[in-house]
Amino acid sequence: MSRVVIAPDSFKGTASAADAAAAVARGWHAVRPDDELVLRPMADGGEGTLDAFEAAVPASRRVPVTVRGPLSQPVDTHWLRLPDGTGVVELAATSGITLLDPLAPLDAHTAGFGEAIAAALDAGVDRLLLGLGGSAGTDGGVGALSVLGARFLDAERRPVRLGNRGLGRLARVDLSGLRPLPVGGALIVGDVTNPLLGALGAAAVFGPQKGADAAAVDVLDVNLARFARLVPGVSPEAQGAGAAGGTGFGLLAWGAEMGGGAALVAGAIGLARDLDGAAFAVTGEGRFDGQSEAGKAPSEVARLAAEAGVPVALVAGAITAEPRGFAASVALAELSDDAAAAMADPLRWLEAAGARLARDAARPTRSVGPRCPAPWADRTSG
Structure with a gap:
C-alpha cells in the first residue's frame, strides 16, 4: 500500500x-x-481558493451573501469564516469571469467583491484573506473601494459609473471615507505579479482574455493610468498591482498587504x-x-x-x-x-x-499528452 x-x-x-x-x-x-x-x-488566489481553505481548516464556516455581480446582476455567493476569526473572500466568486457571459471588458466591475468584504467586516472578522484572480473586469478595484467608502468623482463631482469605462471621466479620488482594515489587517492572496500599467500590466496581459480587442486594451490601460495618477502613495509598478484587473492596486491603496498565492494556500493547508x-x-x-x-x-x-x-x-x-x-x-x-x-x-x-x-505508477517517467493548444477553460488569472 x-x-x-x-x-x-x-x-x-x-x-x-x-x-x-x-x-x-x-x-x-x-x-x-x-x-x-x-x-x-x-x-492560487483565484477560483477555488475559498474551497481549499474550507477543505483544509476544520470548523470553518461558509457565510452566505448576495452581492452585485460583474454587471450588477444578483449573485448568491458566500465568504468563509475560519475558527481563528479570519475571513476569506474570493473575488472569483463575486466578480469573476465565470459569472459573465458574454464578456464586457469595459463595464464589468468589482462592487460585489467589496460587498462581500463589507459583509465580513460587519461580521467582526479579525483579519482578511482576499483571493484575487479570475476577474471579469479591469476597474482597478474601484467598484470594491466604492462600497467600502471611497469616492470616485468626475469634474462635476458626480460619482463615476462602475467599471473601467467610468474611469475615463475620473477627476477626483477621495479615500478618506474608507472603512478601516480589521485589526489583523488584510492579506492579498494571488499568484499575479504584474504591475498595473504598460506592456506587462493588467490591461495588456489579461484584457484580451476578458474579451478586449487591441483598441479596448488601450482604453483600459489609459483609464487605469488616469486612476493611478489620482491615488497618492501607491506605485502602479508595485508587484501584483495588476492582479485581478488592477484590484491589487486598489487594495494596496486601502492598506492591504501583498501575500503569496499557491505558496500561501499550500502553507495554510499543510501540504x-x-x-x-x-x-x-x-x-x-x-x-x-x-x-x-x-x-x-x-x-x-x-x-x-x-x-x-x-x-x-x-x-x-x-x-x-x-x-x-x-x-x-x-x-x-x-x-x-x-x-x-x-x-x-x-x-x-x-x-x-x-x-x-x-x-503507470511503477513507470512514472512516462509522459502522455500533446504540447499543442486546446481551448481549455483556464480563461484568466488576472
Missing part, C-alpha cells in the same frame, strides 16, 4: 479543485484500491506535511502553459514534492509548455481524443487520467 497525495487546482469553469481531486482519486482507486489517498484541493513520506503526488489545472511556472498551484505542488523527494504527476486539460519537474503528465484533450469532449465532461476524463497514472 502506498500513500498518494492528490492536490489539483480547479479546472476553471468546468470542475472545482475538490471535484477534480475526487475524480482523480476514483480513477486511481479503481486500479490500486489499497493505496491511501490524501486529497488536498489547491488554489508539505502531507507530502512527507508519500510515494507519489498528483497535481493539475485546466491549462498548463507558459504562465504555470510563475507561482501557480501545480508548480508549487511540484516544488514541495521535490523538496520531499516525491515524484509528482501533472494532469491538465491541455499542456502547451514543457512540464519541467514532473515525473509524468497527462493531457485530457489527448486522453479523450477530443478537446471539446474533455471540456464537456472533465470529471470523466480526470477519472480516466487517475486510472492511467495508477497503472
Whole structure:
C-alpha cells in the first residue's frame, strides 16, 4: 500500500479543485484500491481558493451573501469564516469571469467583491484573506473601494459609473471615507505579479482574455493610468498591482498587504506535511502553459514534492509548455481524443487520467499528452 497525495487546482469553469481531486482519486482507486489517498484541493488566489481553505481548516464556516455581480446582476455567493476569526473572500466568486457571459471588458466591475468584504467586516472578522484572480473586469478595484467608502468623482463631482469605462471621466479620488482594515489587517492572496500599467500590466496581459480587442486594451490601460495618477502613495509598478484587473492596486491603496498565492494556500493547508513520506503526488489545472511556472498551484505542488523527494504527476486539460519537474503528465484533450469532449465532461476524463497514472505508477517517467493548444477553460488569472 502506498500513500498518494492528490492536490489539483480547479479546472476553471468546468470542475472545482475538490471535484477534480475526487475524480482523480476514483480513477486511481479503481486500479490500486489499497493505496491511501490524501486529497488536498489547491488554489492560487483565484477560483477555488475559498474551497481549499474550507477543505483544509476544520470548523470553518461558509457565510452566505448576495452581492452585485460583474454587471450588477444578483449573485448568491458566500465568504468563509475560519475558527481563528479570519475571513476569506474570493473575488472569483463575486466578480469573476465565470459569472459573465458574454464578456464586457469595459463595464464589468468589482462592487460585489467589496460587498462581500463589507459583509465580513460587519461580521467582526479579525483579519482578511482576499483571493484575487479570475476577474471579469479591469476597474482597478474601484467598484470594491466604492462600497467600502471611497469616492470616485468626475469634474462635476458626480460619482463615476462602475467599471473601467467610468474611469475615463475620473477627476477626483477621495479615500478618506474608507472603512478601516480589521485589526489583523488584510492579506492579498494571488499568484499575479504584474504591475498595473504598460506592456506587462493588467490591461495588456489579461484584457484580451476578458474579451478586449487591441483598441479596448488601450482604453483600459489609459483609464487605469488616469486612476493611478489620482491615488497618492501607491506605485502602479508595485508587484501584483495588476492582479485581478488592477484590484491589487486598489487594495494596496486601502492598506492591504501583498501575500503569496499557491505558496500561501499550500502553507495554510499543510501540504508539505502531507507530502512527507508519500510515494507519489498528483497535481493539475485546466491549462498548463507558459504562465504555470510563475507561482501557480501545480508548480508549487511540484516544488514541495521535490523538496520531499516525491515524484509528482501533472494532469491538465491541455499542456502547451514543457512540464519541467514532473515525473509524468497527462493531457485530457489527448486522453479523450477530443478537446471539446474533455471540456464537456472533465470529471470523466480526470477519472480516466487517475486510472492511467495508477497503472503507470511503477513507470512514472512516462509522459502522455500533446504540447499543442486546446481551448481549455483556464480563461484568466488576472
